[in-house]
Amino acid sequence: MTSLPDSQSAELAEAESSMRAGSFESAVEILAKIVERGEDPEAVFMLASSYLELGQYDDALRHATAAVKSEPSSAPARDLLAKVNLAQGDYDSALSDYEAVAALLREQTPAPPEQYAIPAHFALRNIEQLDHIVSANRDEQASANAAGEQLEGIRRGLAEAIDGADGEAPWIPVNQKSTRLFADPPFFKVPEERLPQYLNPEVDYEPIQQALSIGRLDSQVVDDFLTPDALEQVRKFCLESTVWRHPYKFGYVGAFPQDGFASVSLFAIAEEFLDALGDAFSEYQLAQWWAFEYDARLPGTDIHGDDADFSLNFWITPDSANLDPDSGGLVVWDKTAPSDWTFDDYNSGGERVKQYLEDHDAESTVIPYRENRAVLFKGHLFHRTDDFTFAPGFTNRRRSLTFLFRRRKG
Structure with a gap:
């Protein structure tokens, strides 16, 4: 990867300092000049962010779109595009963007170590949800390993650990395939079709x-x-x-x-x-x-x-x-x-x-x-x-x- 010229690195640092201070107009002046000289991904991202903070949504959309095109695997860039579309009230595009962000983050999450720990209440609710999904006849295959007597035994043990806690939830070790399932359940999202109406029309606002x-x-x-x-x-x-x-x-x-x-x-x-x-x-x-x-x-x-x-x-x-x-x-x-x-x-x-x-x-x-x-x-x-x-x-x-x-x- 080619390193940035010292002058450009200094400009980016100055723009970042302006953004931290809330001086987004100053940041735009600096970043726009950098972008004009060439498609620097970091500058494009920062410029889109600054335009979003200023409420200049058309400019923010143009540069956020360019940031995603320049770095398609960048979750922060796609998240920024989602925020811009949300600000403009383009909910369909925002939903597509947030789904892409979630997928990128799942793909890019590093594998956990061989042994680690999670809060007991987190494991318990994940067990209960997997059991509920099986009962609702959804994603039964993904939850097959979490069924049966072993599941119920783990559930009882976790409930007893939580019952004995004083305010904060206790932690439990994660070191086997079954317990990893409770720490990081398979991703599933219920598909939805838009209903004719969501808010109760009888409410007087x-x-x-x-x-x-x-x-x-x-x-x-x-x-x-x-x-x-x-x-x-x-x-x-x-x-x-x-x-x-x-x-x-x-x-x-x-x-x-x-x-x-x-x-x-x-x-x-x-x-x-x-x-x-x-x-x-x-x-x-x-x-x-x-x-x-x-x-x-x-x-x-x-x-x-x-x-x-x-x-x-x-x-x-x-x-x-x-x-x-x-x-x-x-x-x-x-x-x-x-x-x-x-x-x-x-x-x-x-x-x-x-x-x-x-x-x-x-x-x-x-x-x-x-x-x-x-x-x-x-x-x-x-x-x-x-x-x-x-x-x-x-x-x-x-x-x-x-x-x-x-x-x-x-």
Whole structure:
């Protein structure tokens, strides 16, 4: 590989410094000159990123497309193209891009060492999901080795280990073919056809529109959020797609777009929700989304704030799984982090956040769990999962989806 001239390396370093400082106009000036001199992949990628930050989406699309063409196996380049298409509201292209990103990352993930460890709750939920997929007559061959008495014995052992934990989930060794299956299940994603409608047409969004228009919306509950068919489609996607790849120490597991958590239904919900809020929400766009799945024997997400103007949480587990209807949802405080706090400061939870809320006499609102309930709130407000008591069993696990909306740039 030919090394870059010293002058060009210095220009790239200067452009990177400008981007870190938020001076994207300065970065564009530098990077555009480099790109004009020749197709340097790093400069093209950085230029597309800068245009995206400036809200110049046509230029961002042109250069992100060039970055992918220059380096087709680059997951970061394809991820950037996905973000640009998402910002433009081209959900079909964004879905195709995120599927490509997930495939590239799977192909490029290094083989694990002979022995390593994973959280017990992660292995347990993977076992339960593989068993559920077999029961649902999907991908039976991929899960054949995980069936039978051996599976049930491992399941019992993991459940006992989690029951004996004090807050954080214990870890278990991975050193055999069977346990590797539970650490990294075969990838499968439920195919979907777009439904005629996703959001419940009976919901009146006018009160939310009015609150948004006068800047008075802190949190708002929407019950019966999705149509029955849409709820069932999303639930099936979450139950049977093996896209849950991020375990957290407090007993929950996350699914993200780069893992394959992108689908027809998810983008359709975001699109219809933006349309439902109309002009009052026209300055905002879908920026990120994920889902969390919880083990009822372990705590949920700690107090944190989101990097978003507005967050939308909605819950898909049946009410029959929730053994305490007065809890299990969301706790939202009336305070946001100080302006000098970093993302890690306000997003990672911990004693500092709790002390801050106590020092500032923050008041909390508890929103109980309900199946098919959505909660829209200011994303920077501190919030956490409420204490919950859900019935055992894979389909009974508490599942929460989050969409982040940010103000359009440019």
